[in-house]
Amino acid sequence: MARAAVGIVGAGPAGLVLAHLLADHGIEAVVLEQKSREYVEKRVRAGLLEHRTVALLERHGLAERLRARGQVHRGVELRFDGARHRIAYGELCGGRHMTVYAQQELVGDLIGLWLARGGTIAFEAEDVRLHGIEGERPELCWSAGGRSERLACEFVAGCDGFHGASRPAIPAAALRVYDHPLPFAWVGVLAAVAPSTEEIVYAQHERGFAGHMLRSDTVSRFYLQTAPGDPIERWPDARIWDELHRRLATGDGWTLREGPVLEKSVTDMRSFVVEPMQFGRLFLAGDAAHIVPPTGAKGLNLAVADARVLADALALRLQTGDARALDAYSATCLARVWRVQDFSIWMTWLIHRIPDETPDAALRRRLQRAQLERVCGSPAAAATFAESYVGLEEA
Ligand SMILES: Cc1cc2nc3c(=O)[nH]c(=O)nc-3n(C[C@H](O)[C@H](O)[C@H](O)COP(=O)(O)OP(=O)(O)OC[C@H]3O[C@@H](n4cnc5c(N)ncnc54)[C@H](O)[C@@H]3O)c2cc1C
Numbered sequence: 001m002a003r004a005a006v007g008i009v010g011a012g013p014a015g016l017v018l019a020h021l022l023a024d025h026g027i028e029a030v031v032l033e034q035k036s037r038e039y040v041e042k043r044v045r046a047g048l049l050e051h052r053t054v055a056l057l058e059r060h061g062l063a064e065r066l067r068a069r070g071q072v073h074r075g076v077e078l079r080f081d082g083a084r085h086r087i088a089y090g091e092l093c094g095g096r097h098m099t100v101y102a103q104q105e106l107v108g109d110l111i112g113l114w115l116a117r118g119g120t121i122a123f124e125a126e127d128v129r130l131h132g133i134e135g136e137r138p139e140l141c142w143s144a145g146g147r148s149e150r151l152a153c154e155f156v157a158g159c160d161g162f163h164g165a166s167r168p169a170i171p172a173a174a175l176r177v178y179d180h181p182l183p184f185a186w187v188g189v190l191a192a193v194a195p196s197t198e199e200i201v202y203a204q205h206e207r208g209f210a211g212h213m214l215r216s217d218t219v220s221r222f223y224l225q226t227a228p229g230d231p232i233e234r235w236p237d238a239r240i241w242d243e244l245h246r247r248l249a250t251g252d253g254w255t256l257r258e259g260p261v262l263e264k265s266v267t268d269m270r271s272f273v274v275e276p277m278q279f280g281r282l283f284l285a286g287d288a289a290h291i292v293p294p295t296g297a298k299g300l301n302l303a304v305a306d307a308r309v310l311a312d313a314l315a316l317r318l319q320t321g322d323a324r325a326l327d328a329y330s331a332t333c334l335a336r337v338w339r340v341q342d343f344s345i346w347m348t349w350l351i352h353r354i355p356d357e358t359p360d361a362a363l364r365r366r367l368q369r370a371q372l373e374r375v376c377g378s379p380a381a382a383a384t385f386a387e388s389y390v391g392l393e394e395a
Pocket residue numbers: 009010011012013014015032033034035040044045046047048103125128159160161162163164165166188267285286287288294296297298299300301303
């Protein structure tokens with residue numbers, strides 16, 4: 001049977017960053033991933049990295065391609081009533097910035113660097129099961145190409161996302177679950193077209209939210225608000241462009257460039273947290289433990305922050321026997337998770353069309369407008385928004 005100090009389930013941002021940080025501490029970890037390498041390196045998801053995420057990756061020598069290819073941003077645009085309002089978060093937050101870099105690029109970088117340093121990833125690991133997490137000798141079992149495989153480890157990191165095998169391995173009675181579906185969904189669109197904006201745009205519109213995000217000089221990402229459960233078949237390309245034109249329109253002659261749609265899908269929004277994020281020798285990190293609505297672009301950044309806390313705590317425990325940081329892992333991470341949930345939910349309600357069936361919809365729309373005007377009109381309110389958006393805490 002194979003052995004490693006830490007068995008990591010999932011080769012997403014959380015699992016891969018954790019693997020690298022542990023290796024920098026001199027701790028051996030093995031990563032299990034149910035999909036193929038090609039699949040995870042092409043999966044389109046997030047694209048906005050906080051300064052502290054980038055700083056962490058830089059400190060560990062994981063940011064060379066990101067630095068060369070990522071785009072640094074210092075402001076974001078809020079649109080409503082056809083007017084544009086720039087929040088200069090760089091100026092408001094002491095020069096801190098965000099970097100646009102596609103998640104699949106980052107995952108590809110982390111996999112390449114991990115394999116180059118001699119690390120192991122068992123791709124296409126099917127039916128991963130966690131055994132003995134309550135005791136001192138946990139084991140991971142899976143099948144690969146019809147063979148049964150086992151890994152004995154001292155600790156297990158469940159970094160396998162919302163639908164993974166790790167969280168369900170914890171007895172339900174040991175977890176408190178906060179699951180809050182939101183009355184919003186996004187049609188996410190990837191298009192082969194140069195961006196029509198230099199900074200990310202969030203547009204609040206009576207037809208629904210529209211977002212113009214950035215990826216590269218030749219590819220752009222767009223989001224359109226729809227209702228949860230809306231099938232993507234109801235969104236032919238012509239309808240997507242028509243809605244984007246209407247919702248992003250401004251009164252100053254700005255125009256939207258169109259291009260071939262490469263990919264599109266609908267994602268329902270939810271807020272989800274489990275407490276605690278640990279059970280016995282299993283530690284959950286990233287989407288396995290929490291989902292934030294994507295509005296504030298925080299999910300990936302939270303996943304990396306969890307990985308950092310977990311790597312340091314595991315290193316202390318494995319190398320000195322001091323378990324205090326590991327015991328406090330969940331509480332340490334949850335403090336950040338709840339602050340980010342608060343901001344992400346607030347921002348979601350700030351820029352989406354409030355559905356008619358929402359209790360007090362008319363009142364809430366008036367309050368929403370007052371908040372938008374305050375964020376765009378008051379330097380103090382803009383600074384508060386910017387602080388959460390850019391993520392002010394240290395890396
Ligand atoms: C469509 C979409 C758009 C998003 N947009 C944004 C955005 O704009 N900004 C933002 O910050 N966040 C966004 N997010 C969220 C962000 O992508 C996630 O928060 C981030 O991927 C979390 O990283 P993770 O490593 O925790 O989980 P994941 O990236 O989900 O990685 C988990 C890994 O575990 C693997 N796995 C799953 N089950 C098993 C199993 N049983 N055994 C072995 N391996 C398994 C998966 O294949 C995957 O590779 C988006 C998410 C989605 C789905």
